[in-house]
Structure formats: structure tokens, C-alpha cells
Amino acid sequence: MIVHELSIAQSLIEVVTREAQRVGAVRATRLVCRIGALRQVDDVLLQEAFRIARQGTMCQEGCLSIEKTYVQALCPRCDARFPVRNWEWDCPACGTEGLDPIGGDELELITIEAEMPDEDRCPAECV
Numbered sequence: 510m511i512v513h514e515l516s517i518a519q520s521l522i523e524v525v526t527r528e529a530q531r532v533g534a535v536r537a538t539r540l541v542c543r544i545g546a547l548r549q550v551d552d553v554l555l556q557e558a559f560r561i562a563r564q565g566t567m568c569q570e571g572c573l574s575i576e577k578t579y580v581q582a583l584c585p586r587c588d589a590r591f592p593v594r595n596w597e598w599d600c601p602a603c604g605t606e607g608l609d610p611i612g613g614d615e616l617e618l619i620t621i622e623a624e625m626p627d628e629d630r631c632p633a634e635c636v
């Protein structure tokens with residue numbers, strides 16, 4: 510279902526547009542977002558959705574990088590936090606089942622790279 514990914518792509522672009530306008534950038538060249546595994550977002554579909562959603566926006570020529578995060582469980586035996594990948598809840602060090610899950614539901618933009626107007630160019634008036 511790309512509808513889910515499309516709405517995520519659109520909201521990412523909204524945030525980027527707002528931020529880029531705030532700092533006076535002309536376009537966004539790269540966005541990095543962090544998405545938790547619990548969000549059930551398909552990376553490939555999100556990339557596809559992003560290419561659709563960016564048309565006619567400040568992100569038109571921008572690329573999207575996706576950073577996946579996982580639920581972090583706590584091992585009651587060695588007290589270590591470890592990421593739960595593929596719903597594997599056993600501690601990688603000692604095999605004890607992890608407890609106290611945190612995170613994994615992130616959905617945030619962590620980096621926006623944008624292009625500023627060319628400051629070296631002479632304004633039209635002075636040509």
C-alpha cells in the first residue's frame with residue numbers, strides 16, 4: 510500500500526519546505542529521515558512515493574535517505590540495550606530474552622541539506 514508511504518512523503522516535504530523557507534533556501538537537495546521499524550514503512554515504496562510527492566515542490570531535485578531504527582530491548586542479565594531485528598528478542602550476548610522495549614516508532618527528519626540563493630551573483634538592479 511503506497512498510500513501510507515505517500516502521506517509520509519508528503520508530510521516530510523511539508524516540513525522541509527517550511528524549514529527551507531525559514532532559512533531562505535531555494536531548494537532542498539537532500540533529506541535524511543529516521544524511521545522506526547514499528548512504522549511498517551517499506552523503504553522502496555517510500556522512495557517511490559517521495560519521487561511522486563516531490564514534483565513541483567522545493568524537493569523536486571532532492572534525494573531522500575532513510576535511516577531505519579529498531580525497537581531497543583533491555584537484557585535483564587547483562588543490562589545491555591540491543592536492537593530487536595526481525596522480532597528476535599534474545600540478547601545477542603547471552604541469549605536471555607530482552608525486556609522493556611523502547612523506541613522503534615521514530616518518524617523524524619534528522620537532516621535537511623538545502624541550497625541557498627547564489628550570493629555572489631550581482632542583483633539584477635546593478636547590472
Ligand SMILES: [Zn+2]
Binds near residue numbers: 586587588589602603
Ligand atoms: Zn544479555
